[in-house]
Amino acid sequence: MKIRVALGELSKKMHAISSVVPSKTTMPILSTVLITADGEGIELSATDLDISVTSKITGTADAGGKIAVPAKKIAEIVKSLTGDEVSMDVTGEKLTLTCGKSRFVINGRSAEDFPKIPKQESKTSFKMDPELIQRLVQKTIYAVSNDLTRPQLCGVLWELDKDGISMISTDGHRLAKVEAKTKLGDVQKTSVIVPPKALSMLKLYSEGEEEIKVSLGENSISFSMSESSIYSRLLEGPFPNYTKVIPEGNDKELIVDRQRLSDATKRVAILSDALTHQIVFSLEKDKLKLNVSTQEIGEAHEEIEASFDGEPFDIGYNANYVLDILRTMESENVAFRLDRPDNAGMVEPVETAEDINQTCIIMPLRIS
Amino acid sequence: MPSNNWSSDHRVIAHIDMDAFYASIEILDNPELAGKPVIVGGGERRGVVSAASYEARAFGVHSAMPIFRAKRLCPGGIFLPVRMRRYREVSRIVMHCLQEFSPLVEQVSVDEAFIDLTGTGKLFGDPRRTAAKIKARIRERTSLTCSIGVSICKYLAKIASDMEKPDGLTVIPPAEVHDFLERLPVEKVPGIGVKGMEQLTRIGIHYVGDIERHREEWLVERFGKFGSWLLGIARCEDRSPVVPYTEPKSISTEQTLEEDTDSKTVLKRYLGTQSERVGRRLRKQGFRGKTVTIKIKHADFKQYTRSATLEHPTQMSDVIFKEAMKLLRAYQLGSKVRLIGVGVSNLESAGSQSQMTLFEGQSQEDEKWERVERAVDEIVERFGHDAVRRGPHHEE
Numbered sequence: 154m155k156i157r158v159a160l161g162e163l164s165k166k167m168h169a170i171s172s173v174v175p176s177k178t179t180m181p182i183l184s185t186v187l188i189t190a191d192g193e194g195i196e197l198s199a200t201d202l203d204i205s206v207t208s209k210i211t212g213t214a215d216a217g218g219k220i221a222v223p224a225k226k227i228a229e230i231v232k233s234l235t236g237d238e239v240s241m242d243v244t245g246e247k248l249t250l251t252c253g254k255s256r257f258v259i260n261g262r263s264a265e266d267f268p269k270i271p272k273q274e275s276k277t278s279f280k281m282d283p284e285l286i287q288r289l290v291q292k293t294i295y296a297v298s299n300d301l302t303r304p305q306l307c308g309v310l311w312e313l314d315k316d317g318i319s320m321i322s323t324d325g326h327r328l329a330k331v332e333a334k335t336k337l338g339d340v341q342k343t344s345v346i347v348p349p350k351a352l353s354m355l356k357l358y359s360e361g362e363e364e365i366k367v368s369l370g371e372n373s374i375s376f377s378m379s380e381s382s383i384y385s386r387l388l389e390g391p392f393p394n395y396t397k398v399i400p401e402g403n404d405k406e407l408i409v410d411r412q413r414l415s416d417a418t419k420r421v422a423i424l425s426d427a428l429t430h431q432i433v434f435s436l437e438k439d440k441l442k443l444n445v446s447t448q449e450i451g452e453a454h455e456e457i458e459a460s461f462d463g464e465p466f467d468i469g470y471n472a473n474y475v476l477d478i479l480r481t482m483e484s485e486n487v488a489f490r491l492d493r494p495d496n497a498g499m500v501e502p503v504e505t506a507e508d509i510n511q512t513c514i515i516m517p518l519r520i521s
Numbered sequence: 522m523p524s525n526n527w528s529s530d531h532r533v534i535a536h537i538d539m540d541a542f543y544a545s546i547e548i549l550d551n552p553e554l555a556g557k558p559v560i561v562g563g564g565e566r567r568g569v570v571s572a573a574s575y576e577a578r579a580f581g582v583h584s585a586m587p588i589f590r591a592k593r594l595c596p597g598g599i600f601l602p603v604r605m606r607r608y609r610e611v612s613r614i615v616m617h618c619l620q621e622f623s624p625l626v627e628q629v630s631v632d633e634a635f636i637d638l639t640g641t642g643k644l645f646g647d648p649r650r651t652a653a654k655i656k657a658r659i660r661e662r663t664s665l666t667c668s669i670g671v672s673i674c675k676y677l678a679k680i681a682s683d684m685e686k687p688d689g690l691t692v693i694p695p696a697e698v699h700d701f702l703e704r705l706p707v708e709k710v711p712g713i714g715v716k717g718m719e720q721l722t723r724i725g726i727h728y729v730g731d732i733e734r735h736r737e738e739w740l741v742e743r744f745g746k747f748g749s750w751l752l753g754i755a756r757c758e759d760r761s762p763v764v765p766y767t768e769p770k771s772i773s774t775e776q777t778l779e780e781d782t783d784s785k786t787v788l789k790r791y792l793g794t795q796s797e798r799v800g801r802r803l804r805k806q807g808f809r810g811k812t813v814t815i816k817i818k819h820a821d822f823k824q825y826t827r828s829a830t831l832e833h834p835t836q837m838s839d840v841i842f843k844e845a846m847k848l849l850r851a852y853q854l855g856s857k858v859r860l861i862g863v864g865v866s867n868l869e870s871a872g873s874q875s876q877m878t879l880f881e882g883q884s885q886e887d888e889k890w891e892r893v894e895r896a897v898d899e900i901v902e903r904f905g906h907d908a909v910r911r912g913p914h915h916e917e
Contacts, residue, residue, distance in 0.1 A: 300832030324832075325878050398879045428811075428834075428869045429876065471876060497879060516877040 154218025154243040167228040173199040174224040185221035187267045190214040205270045208381035219264035273375040275368035279337040283359035292481040298324035308346040308388040328514040351385035403490040409459040415479040421445045421453040422472035430472045437465045468494040469518035478513045531695045533638040535671045536678035540687035542632035543572035558598040563588040618658045627763045637763035674759035703730030775862025792845045795863045800838030809834035810865030813844040818860035
C-alpha cells in the first residue's frame with residue numbers, strides 16, 4: 154500500500170475515529186485503526202466489537218493494500234505534524250509515515266487479524282435530518298444510566314413510526330423524553346435501544362451532512378453519511394414501561410426564567426454536599442428561593458422571581474439533575490409541574506419548539 | 522511545680538494510651554494469667570501478634586510480629602485469640618471516662634485517644650492533677666492502667682505518653698518545651714520513619730533541636746514538604762485540633778486466611794462473611810457507601826486492591842457481596858493468597874438526603890431487602906453470629 158493524503162483531513166478523521174477505539178482492551182487488535190486502499194478509495198475503520206465506524210478519506214492511492222496500526226499513536230503523530238501532505242507506505246507489517254522532513258516507521262498488525270466490520274442487513278431504513286437527530290440526542294443522552302446491572306437503561310429508547318420519532322432515556326432518578334413529528338416513509342411501528350456511544354459518534358460524524366440514512370437490522374442499527382458509516386449493536390430490552398411514571402395531575406405550577414434559574418443553581422450548588430448535591434427549592438407566592446445548607450461547608454441562599462400561586466412548600470433536588478435539564482432546553486422560561494415533595498416533578502419548556510416536544514421528569518431528594 | 526506555669530495562651534492537650542490493652546484485658550478476665558507472658562493475636566495457625574503483655578515483651582515479642590516468630594522467641598508464652606468485641610466494650614468505658622473531663626475527645630484507636638483539657642483548670646486543677654484524676658478514674662472503672670502525656674500540642678503529648686510506660690504520667694509544660702525538644706532524638710517524633718531518620722542523621726541532625734540550626738530555605742530545598750513539616754515540629758507549631766469524632770471514610774474488614782489458597786471458592790466464602798460484616802456495620806452506623814473494594818495480599822506479601830463504584834450507595838450485604846465477587850472473578854490470582862478483605866467507601870449518611878427513584882419496583886425491592894437485613898442484624902445481635910446464616914450463594 155502506498156497512499157498520499159492531506160494532513161488536515163487525516164488529522165481530523167484520525168482524531169474522530171480514535172474515539173471508537175476502546176481505552177482498555179484485552180484484544181490488542183482493537184486498539185488499532187485499519188487503513189484500506191483499494192479501487193473504491195482510501196478508508197479508515199475502527200471497532201470496539203459493539204460499534205464500528207468506517208470513514209472515507211480523500212487522497213491518492215499509488216498502490217492498494219491494507220494494514221492495522223495503533224490508532225492513538227497515529228492520531229497523536231498526525232496531530233503534531235505541520236505540513237500539507239502525508240504519505241504512507243506499507244512494507245510487510247510496518248507503516249512508514251512521511252510528512253515533510255519527518256518520518257515515522259510504525260509496527261502494525263496484519264489486516265487479516267482485524268475484526269470484520271459487519272455489513273448491515275437492514276429490515277427497515279429511513280432518512281433523517283442530521284440536525285434534528287442531534288437535537289433529539291442532546292436532549293436525552295444526559296439521562297442515560299451507567300448502571301451496568303440494568304443494561305436496558307444504558308441506552309436511549311427510540312420509538313419509531315411513519316409519522317415521527319420519540320427518544321426516551323432514564324437512569325431511574327430522572328427521565329427525558331422528546332418527540333418529533335417527521336415523515337419516516339414506510340417505517341412500521343417499532344422501538345429499539347441505542348447505546349450512547351453510538352449516538353456520540355453520530356454527533357461527531359453527522360456534522361455538516363445533508364442527511365443521514367438510518368437502517369435497522371435484527372439487533373443492530375447503522376447510520377450512513379456521505380463519507381462515513383456507523384454500525385452499532387442495539388441493547389437488549391425490555392425498556393421499562395416509562396409511561397406509568399410520567400406524572401399526571403401535578404397541579405402546582407412554577408414558571409421561572411431558565412437562564413436565571415440555571416445561574417442561581419450553579420452558584421448555590423457550590424456549597425452543596427459533594428455526594429448528593431442537594432439544593433432545596435422553596436416555592437412561595439411569585440418567588441423561588443434556592444437554599445443549600447451543608448453541615449461542614451456552610452449555607453447559600455438565593456431568591457429569584459417566578460410565577461407561582463399555591464401553598465408555599467419545599468422540595469429537594471440534586472442540583473446537577475436540575476442543571477442537566479435546563480441545559481437541554483432552548484426556551485426562555487421553564488415550567489415545573491409539581492405535586493408533593495416526595496413525588497416526581499415534570500419540567501417542560503414554556504415556549505415549545507415548533508418541531509420538538511420535550512418533557513423531563515425528575516425525582517426529588519428526600520430533604521434531610 | 523513546673524506544671525503550674527501554664528499560661529492561658531497555651532493549649533492543654535493530653536494523650537491517653539492504654540497499657541498493653543488487649544493483653545491486660547485478657548489478664549483482667551482471667552487473673553491466673555497475671556505476671557505471665559500473654560500474647561494476643563492471630564487465628565489458630567496463622568497471623569500476627571496484636572498485643573503482648575510486658576512480660577512477653579521482655580522476650581522480644583512485639584505487636585505486628587508473625588505469631589510463629591513470637592512462639593520461637595517465647596515458647597512458654599500464653600497465646601490467645603483476639604476478642605475484639607470485648608476490647609471494644611472496655612474501650613467504650615475508657616472513652617466515657619475521658620468525656621467526663623472534656624467534650625473534646627478524639628479517639629485514635631481502640632486503646633488510644635487525645636483529649637483537649639484547655640480551660641478545665643478551675644474544674645479539675647492543673648494539668649498534672651487532672652491527668653492523675655483521669656488515670657485514677659480509668660483504673661477505678663476498668664481496673665486497667667494507662668499512660669498519659671500532657672503538653673501544648675498533640676504530637677508532644679503523644680511523645681510524652683510514651684516516656685514512662687506503663688502506668689506513666691509525663692507532663693511537658695510550655696516553659697520546658699524548648700529544652701525538651703533540644704534533647705529529643707528525632708526518631709522519637711511520630712511521623713519520622715526509618716528513612717527520614719537516615720536522611721537526617723546524614724546531615725548531622727540527631728535531635729529535634731538540631732533542626733532549627735538549619736536555614737528554612739535550605740531544609741525545604743533539600744526535603745520539600747517534609748522539610749517545612751520538620752521545622753513546624755521543631756518550632757512546635759502543631760496547631761492541629763483535637764477533633765471529637767470524624768466520620769469514617771470507609772468501613773472495611775480483612776482476614777488472614779487459615780491457610781494460603783488459590784481457590785476462588787474458598788475466597789468467596791471469606792468475602793461472603795466479610796460482606797455480611799461490612800453491611801452490618803454500615804447499617805448499624807447509619808451509612809451507605811458507593812465504592813466497593815476488595816483487598817488481596819499474596820503469599821509473597823504483595824498486595825492489590827480492586828474497586829468498583831455502584832450506581833446507588835448501598836448498605837446491603839448482598840449488594841456488597843455481589844460486587845466483591847465480580848471484582849474477585851475479574852482478578853487473576855496468579856499465586857496463592859494469604860489475606861483477603863472487603864471494604865465500602867464513598868460513604869454518605871443513610872436516611873438523610875436520599876435520592877428517590879422513579880420506578881417503584883426497584884426501590885420497593887431494595888427497601889424490602891433492607892428490612893430483611895435489618896431483621897437479621899437484630900437476631901445476630903441477640904443470639905450471635907451462628908443464629909442466622911445466609912443460604913445458597915455464600916455456601917456454594
